[in-house]
Amino acid sequence: MLIARNPYTGAVIEEYPALSNEQLHERIGDADRAFDGWQAMTYPARAEVLRAVARELRNDKQRLAKTMAIEMGKPIKEGGPEVEKAAVCCEFYADNAETFLSKEELPSDASLSYVCYQPLGTLLGILPWNAPAWLAFRYLAPALMAGNTCVMKHDPNVPGSARLIAEAFQRAGAPENIMVNLPIETAQVESAIRDPRIMAVSFTGSAGAGSKVAAVAGSEIKPTVLELGGSDPCIVLADADLDAAADIAVLSRIINAGQSCIAAKRIIIEESIYDDFCERLRSRLAKLKLGDPLSADTDIGPIARADLRDNLHRQVSETIEAGAKCLLGGELPSGKGYFYPVTLLTDVEENMCAFKEETFGPLMAAIKASDIEEAVQLANETPYGLGAAIWTGNAELAREVADRLEAGQVAINGIVKTDPRLPSGGIKRSGYGRELGPHGIKEFVNAKQIWIK
Template structure:
């Protein structure tokens, strides 16, 4: 039995049976049988389907945003834009997939030699709860436009969101079973990966879970793309636009109650402006409103689950016990739901828990660096390598630092974000492979070489 619980009230939203082993293999078979017809369509035909799905997403935006709010606590003022972003992703690949996958002629001893990009078959996407619509379409849109069919194993926290996503394809008149919803329990995932009809696996989630997925898929010699956790640094130098940097750092940290892999989690501040910038951060954090995610005035909703909140509080408590200062928040609230207060930890050092571990919640860590060299060293002193940011008025310094930061993407004087037009992914324990952009659509295709004489 799968149980979805409202993190605002703590009450059960829905209990629903997981598919049996026989049932989920049948559903994988449905997607497998849909592959031949789907991959045979032209790019324009597949694109028309994706654009119709995007229109259905927008038409159902309010209901989907409210469902996300109830199931995992995302404020509706964030949920609506998330649905729009998912729709844009579908439209973007509908318009650009053919160009990204066009045949490439290469010189050789043949009369004609070229590489063509062909779909692999049926894919398995294992998705997290923290951005139910966006992360689904980040997987679905490029995979489908390449000609693959998709099995979608969404998180048990968001069954309603997963159903609405699947229903959008039905309402759009998409060919049957090009996307199959797979509500199964976590222990069943290994068997799903091992199903011989699954050609490759896309996984978004924690590094621990990602390692397990990679091990199983590797034992079956199946390709994987892993987008895992992050402990993203945000370096702020004295010559930066400090107000703009503070605005963006706070926004990045508190989106989705801080439950984002690419949030700015470690704010590394040049020593001579450290106190000034900490005050700027605190003044902004103090204005944020926690509350009912269904209310448009709410800035921060609850943490998605009780166990996640407990772990977050452990990280804060251990960091304070090790000598950090808690300037704001840091207390476990009483009452229903899984709220955690906006928390600002200062004087954080490399050996402390919140520096070493990924913090998934509205907890900001401020770290002092004597100069840019120490700032880069601190930024890279992490097992993760997802995103990073640098704020400075020195353009040449920014370019040099961007090259040295160990991350899959770097933002200069801006927010680290995912964009359908640009590749996204990590290194080190943040995973491998790329999603989005022209690079993402080529992860799940066969780059086939053709030699003709």
Template sequence: MSFLTATDPTTGAVVRRVPAATPEEITATIDRAQAAFESWRTTSFDERADVLRAVAAHMRENVDQLGMVMTEEMGKPMTESRGEVNKAAWAAEHYAEHAAAYLTDEVIASDASSSYVQYLPLGPLLGVLPWNAPFWLAFRFCAPALMAGNTCVMKHDPHVPGCAEAIAGAFDAVGAPPGIFQALLAETGDVEQAIRDPRIQAVSFTGSERGGAAVASIAASEIKPTVLELGGSDPCVVLADADLTQAADVIALSRIINAGQSCIAAKRIIVERPVHDELVELLTERLSALVVGDPRDESTQVGPIARSDLRDNLHRQVTESVAAGARCVLGGELPDGDGWFYPVTLLTGVTPDMPACREETFGPVAAVVVADDADSALALANDTPYGLAASVWTTRERGEAMARDLFAGQVAVNGIVKSDPRLPSGGIKRSGYGRELGPHGIREFVNAQQVWVGPKRE
């Protein structure tokens, strides 16, 4: 028998071992999802909304207990863990309120007496999710899918089995119809069986490029649609006319949320030369004041890296960049002691050929790149195989104009890049395809069925 093992990144101690699903158990899980779909698809939006609202209320009432599971399995500071549980609840509440409007029939004039498009559920969906935001990403996947009338099988990252069980447990706790949402505690290599099962109609994947390519190729071979949200090396462009104090505040926050382990964090800070030194000084003040420590401590702002291999790779990116000529203003040294902590690190003099700029950095490492002017800043921002998100700090008018020239799925002008249930998010290029959240997200996994009603009009 194989097991999924969760290790506390604060101490390195094993906190949970859960038996991995067997091939027979994977089939049984999908059996239940298919059986549940036959009745769930016929329920009204109001009935579905009642379930989602009840799940959201349960999560809000148990925010400390649920948040602690995240903190012990992947090191998220408790202040952020509570926020993530509440944000997941918000996603459920948002779709409970707005799904009916998002999926209302669309009348389109034609030669028919009546013609329209109606949005119908597909069936059981598979969500393959990562460890870095276990609750939020689960509800980003399941809230729109369930409100559309689909059922959901969630194959979470094997390093957060307790989170997966807690999420599924929220549905059980409120008496949700059995089978509409299930956690599939399977090893990564066994996800292919679930993708190829003929009853799984589509796949949502969030994670690495390599994982996304594998999932998409298997799904494509079965002619099943996918939505992919993959890596990002998001540029944050700061022009000379920016509000530098506000920009520094937001950049520092963006870079260290979840210990920097976020796909949409500001990673390449591209600064116009006239304000480069001043912004570096402001960032140094803010980053050096952050508290790194035990994520259970309410004063902690930056917790550990989730796994030792991830920390090792992050440190490689930093040391190779410094060896290539970058200047390490803060951090950059592996600390002694238990756990997989990494200091908040600020690199300047970074160039596009260095790992800190060329690769995605998943940790509290800010890489500052100098640009001669706005045009060169834009060119540097787009010089990446990724296209998840971007931000720009300048005047509103200039920022909105620049957004049209940034090759990214979402752009924040004078603000932090974030995911919001009301707004679609997703990437282009090697950051993936498709959209999640907002009205666009709920329409990814539905049958947009055209209906033509005669007689034909002359």
């Protein structure tokens, strides 16, 4: 049984029966049988389907945003733009998939040699709760436009959101079973991965869960793309536009109550501006309003689950006990809902919990660096490598530092974000492979070499 619980009230919203193991494999079979017809369709025909899905997402935007708010606490003012971003992703791949996957001629000893890109078959996407619409379509749109069929195993926290995504395909008139929703319990995931009709796996989630998915898929010799956790650094140098840097650092950190893999989590500040910049952060963070995610003026909703909030408070407490200063928040609130106050910890050092661990919530850690060399060293001193940012007025220095930062993507004087037009992914314990852009669509295709005498 999948139980959706409202993190604002703690009350059960609805209970959804999970598929039995027999039903699980029947549903995978449905997607497998749909593959031949779908991959045989032309790119323009597939594009029509994806554009129709995008229209249905927009038509149902308010209901999906409300469901996300109720199921996992995303403020309603963030939910609508997330659905819009998912629709844009569908349209981007509808417009560009054929170009991205066009035949490439290569010189050789043949009279003609080329590489063509063909779909693998039926894929399994294992998705998290923190961006139910966007992360689903980040997986679905490129995979479907490449000609694969998709099985979607969404997080048990958001079964209602998963159902609405599946309904968008139905209303759009998409060919039956090109996208199959798989409401199953976590214990059943291994069986789904091992099903011989699943050709590859896309996983977004924690590093711990990702290692298990990779191990199972590897034992079956199935390719995977893993987008895992992050402890993203944001370096701020003395010559930066400090107001702009503070605005973006705060925005990056508090989107979805800080429950984002690519949020700016460790703010590494040059020593000469450290106190000034910490105050800029504090004053901005202090203005944010916690409250009902269905209210339009709420900036930060509740943490998605009680256990996640408890772990966040442990990280805050251990960091303070180790010597960090708490300028804002840091106390576990009483009352209904899984709220955690916006928290700013300063004088955080390398040996402290908030530096070493990924933090998932409205917690910002400020770290002092004597110069740019120490800032880069601190930024890279993490097992993660998802995103990173640097703020400076020196364009040449910024590009040099960007090359040295150990991350899958770097933003210079801007926010680290995912964009359908650009590849996204990590290194180290943040995973491997890429999603989005021209690179992401090629993760789940057969790059077949053709040699003609």
